[in-house]
Amino acid sequence: GYKDVETFVKDMHESEGKQLQAMFGFIKSNGLATALIRQDWATFARGYNGESYSANAYDEKLADSYSYWKG
Known part of the structure; x- marks a missing residue:
């Protein structure tokens, strides 16, 4: 972390x-x-964004982005 x-x-x-x-x-x-x-x-989304990650579908957005960039 940062001081x-x-x-x-x-x-x-x-x-x-x-x-x-x-x-x-x-x-x-x-x-x-x-x-x-x-x-x-x-x-990952829960750890990064907190318990309400699913309200913004962060897990789905990560999966979609991974699929897109993976090719």
Whole structure:
């Protein structure tokens, strides 16, 4: 994580690479990597968006995006 919000905001403005590092750090520290590997979209969406993930169909959107980009 970040020591303060100012450092987080600075990094997010600095580069896409920093944004990806932050995302990967979040995924790792919240135990969500296994859900991604298994393509368990509901578990990943719940961990990332919280219990109300299904209200916005985040799991379905992840599955659709994965299918689209996988080709």
